[in-house]
Amino acid sequence: xxxxxxxxxxxxxxxxxxxxxxxxxxxxxxxxxxxxxxxxxxxxxxxxxxxxxxxxxxxxxxxxxxxxxxxxxxxxxxxxxxxxxxxxxxxxxxxxxxxxxxxxxxxxxxxxxxxxxxxxxxxxxxxxxxxxxxxxxxxxxxxxxxxxxxxxxxxxxxxxxxxxxxxxxxxxxxxxxxxxxxxxxxxxxxxxxxxxxxxxxxxxxxxxxxxxxxxxxxxxxxxxxxxxxxxxxxxxxxxxxxxxxxxxxxxxxxxxxxxxxxxxxxxxxxxxxxxxxxxxxxxxxxxxxxxxxxxxxxxx
Ligand code: CP
Ligand code: NVA
Numbered sequence: 001x002x003x004x005x006x007x008x009x010x011x012x013x014x015x016x017x018x019x020x021x022x023x024x025x026x027x028x029x030x031x032x033x034x035x036x037x038x039x040x041x042x043x044x045x046x047x048x049x050x051x052x053x054x055x056x057x058x059x060x061x062x063x064x065x066x067x068x069x070x071x072x073x074x075x076x077x078x079x080x081x082x083x084x085x086x087x088x089x090x091x092x093x094x095x096x097x098x099x100x101x102x103x104x105x106x107x108x109x110x111x112x113x114x115x116x117x118x119x120x121x122x123x124x125x126x127x128x129x130x131x132x133x134x135x136x137x138x139x140x141x142x143x144x145x146x147x148x149x150x151x152x153x154x155x156x157x158x159x160x161x162x163x164x165x166x167x168x169x170x171x172x173x174x175x176x177x178x179x180x181x182x183x184x185x186x187x188x189x190x191x192x193x194x195x196x197x198x199x200x201x202x203x204x205x206x207x208x209x210x211x212x213x214x215x216x217x218x219x220x221x222x223x224x225x226x227x228x229x230x231x232x233x234x235x236x237x238x239x240x241x242x243x244x245x246x247x248x249x250x251x252x253x254x255x256x257x258x259x260x261x262x263x264x265x266x267x268x269x270x271x272x273x274x275x276x277x278x279x280x281x282x283x284x285x286x287x288x289x290x291x292x293x294x295x296x297x298x299x300x
Contacts, residue, residue: 006114006121010131010168018172024291025139037067038298042098044070049104050222055124058285090116105223120296127223130161133257134169135288140281152176154211156204157238159187162217167191167198180207182234204238211248215255216240216265241267253277
């Protein structure tokens with residue numbers, strides 16, 4: 001197995017490969033072919049140090065629909081929890097399963113797994129990146145609006161893992177990204193440098209004006225819950241509500257990776273607004289993650 005075939009970040013793959021994954025996601029969704037079983041006899045180890053609904057259900061259902069099997073591991077219940085090094089765990093899992101899927105706060109733990117693994121490693125979210133979510137978001141945009149290339153996306157709120165992943169996506173799919181964050185909560189400069197199609201402001205209206213897609217995420221991500229009260233005050237001008245969304249293009253759509261906090265980063269009824277496409281976006285986690293598994297685990 002070529003060790004380069006990990007999926008740790010959207011920058012690990014060429015724009016052509018990413019477009020191929022999305023094209024397959026569209027096809028797999030349309031065909032809903034219950035007899036297509038390219039992963040018979042293949043096993044995924046899904047290591048979840050953090051809570052998950054969508055990512056876990058999409059990977060487990062996706063593996064099973066493609067003919068494979070998933071073992072869900074709480075790392076604390078494995079020998080990792082008793083101090084076995086990640087390096088050793090990566091080598092052991094490489095002997096027994098076909099893909100390692102990891103969610104943990106520490107991106108460097110995922111990177112270490114990838115370095116010592118002989119099988120593909122997928123980043124199922126760290127506090128830095130959430131590349132799997134972006135596959136579903138791009139698929140959803142394309143379904144509703146056509147190619148995202150050249151379009152304008154507004155990301156409002158915290159410069160978190162979703163924001164960093166949107167910066168990478170803007171580079172790979174060549175769309176314009178306008179980020180509005182409170183001062184002090186900007187995305188890491190390592191993600192911003194060199195990418196000319198992303199702009200940063202602290203003005204939510206400026207970022208939203210003329211956007212084709214408006215995106216937000218929670219104000220306190222996993223690992224930052226203890227800052228929630230302070231963040232609610234600082235982030236309140238960045239709430240996406242109906243009137244802020246009115247500043248975007250007339251036919252703009254709204255996405256949120258979920259889970260959402262009504263009354264915080266979104267107004268109470270925003271998910272019921274006709275411009276919100278969050279349920280379709282959540283559903284596309286399944287199709288895009290199936291396409292990713294197929295891309296990483298089959299020759300085709
Ligand atoms: N959007 C997302 O990754 O959801 P989960 O945390 O439920 O997996
Ligand atoms: N930014 C959120 C995404 C959850 C899917 C978090 O890290 O908690």
